[in-house]
Amino acid sequence: DAGVTQSPTHLIKTRGQQVTLRCSPKSGHDTVSWYQQALGQGPQFIFQYYEEEERQRGNFPDRFSGHQFPNYSSELNVNALLLGDSALYLCASSPELRAYNEQFFGPGTRLTVL
Amino acid sequence: GEDVEQSLFLSVREGDSSVINCTYTDSSSTYLYWYKQEPGAGLQLLTYIFSNMDMKQDQRLTVLLNKKDKHLSLRIADTQTGDSAIYFCAEILFEGGADGLTFGKGTHLIIQP
Numbered sequence: 511d512a513g514v515t516q517s518p519t520h521l522i523k524t525r526g527q528q529v530t531l532r533c534s535p536k537s538g539h540d541t542v543s544w545y546q547q548a549l550g551q552g553p554q555f556i557f558q559y560y561e562e563e564e565r566q567r568g569n570f571p572d573r574f575s576g577h578q579f580p581n582y583s584s585e586l587n588v589n590a591l592l593l594g595d596s597a598l599y600l601c602a603s604s605p606e607l608r609a610y611n612e613q614f615f616g617p618g619t620r621l622t623v624l
Numbered sequence: 625g626e627d628v629e630q631s632l633f634l635s636v637r638e639g640d641s642s643v644i645n646c647t648y649t650d651s652s653s654t655y656l657y658w659y660k661q662e663p664g665a666g667l668q669l670l671t672y673i674f675s676n677m678d679m680k681q682d683q684r685l686t687v688l689l690n691k692k693d694k695h696l697s698l699r700i701a702d703t704q705t706g707d708s709a710i711y712f713c714a715e716i717l718f719e720g721g722a723d724g725l726t727f728g729k730g731t732h733l734i735i736q737p
Contacts, residue, residue, distance in 0.1 A: 514666075543724060552628070552712050552727030553667070566724050600666055602725075613725065615659075615666035 512537070514616035516601050522622045523591050531586040531619045535603030541565075542584040543613060544576060545600040553600055559584050560606060588621075596623045628728035630713055635734040642700040644731045646713030651694055653715040658687065658698045661710045661730070670698070670711075700733075708735045 515534045523529050535542050541560045545553035555568035559578035578584045582603075588595055598620050602613040629647045636642045648656060654675055659667040673680045673687045673696070680687045686699040700707055710730040 545725075545727075550729070552714075552729045553725070555724035555726065558724055568724055602667075612669050612672070615668070617664075617666045 514601055514603050514614050516599075516616040516619050518619060519617070520620045520622075522624065524624050525591055525593060527591050527623075528587065528589045529591060529621060531588075531599050531601075531621070532583065533586070533601030533603075533616060534583045535601075536614045539603035539605050539614070540582050541604045541606055542578060542582065543602045543604070544584070544586045545602065546570070546595075547598040547600055547618070548594075549597070556586070591623045593623050596621060628713055628715060628726055630711075630728040630731045632729065633732045633734065635736060636703050637736045638703060638705060640703055642698075642703045642707065642733055644698045644700075644711050644713075644733065646696040646698075646728055648694050648696060648713065648715045649726065650715060651691060655716050656687075656689065656696050657714040657716070657725070658685075658696075659712040659714060659727075661712065663709075667712065703733075703735055705735050705737075708733055 514536050517532045543558040544556040547553040556570050557567040558565050562578045573589045575587045598618040600618045601616045604613045655672050657672045658670045660670050661667050671682050671685050671687055673689050684701045688697045710732050712730045713728045714725045716725050
């Protein structure tokens, strides 16, 4: 089992550009959540996808959007990048039916906006 | 306050016990979690506790929950150099079946030889 995988591992963009980050959930998991972790901070919840729909959203602007595919993999898109979007973006997956909601995290994508 | 709060740093001697504290925000939180993050890595779930419990022990880890004060603690017995990491407290409030986690800023655990 490969666990949660994310690509790319690192990315450098300039202000105003757009970026797409990808996530493949752990085998058997159908729910994907995205988090932003700025340097020295805890992860902040961006949104969660289940059955190809956004089910819950944190306090992030519409520049942040996502998608979930029929195979449960997911993309995070960020438009009009700002310097403040520089962070580690973490994807977490979980099974819909769960006892205690363990979310398995991937290693993250480090985004640098110049 | 509105944030999950943790002390930023904790320094302990190898072999001693480490106690990491957290104050969470919502007395209705269903589950509370402790995650560990090592440099350059994602987050690893260490343990969790359901809100109707006061204590949970799992090998070297002991979680204590004080719902009245919204206080959560993680005790690591016999702290080893491999325990050096950032520890995050997180809470969840199930709403409409969705379950985004709310994290603290993390406590850096530093192990002295």
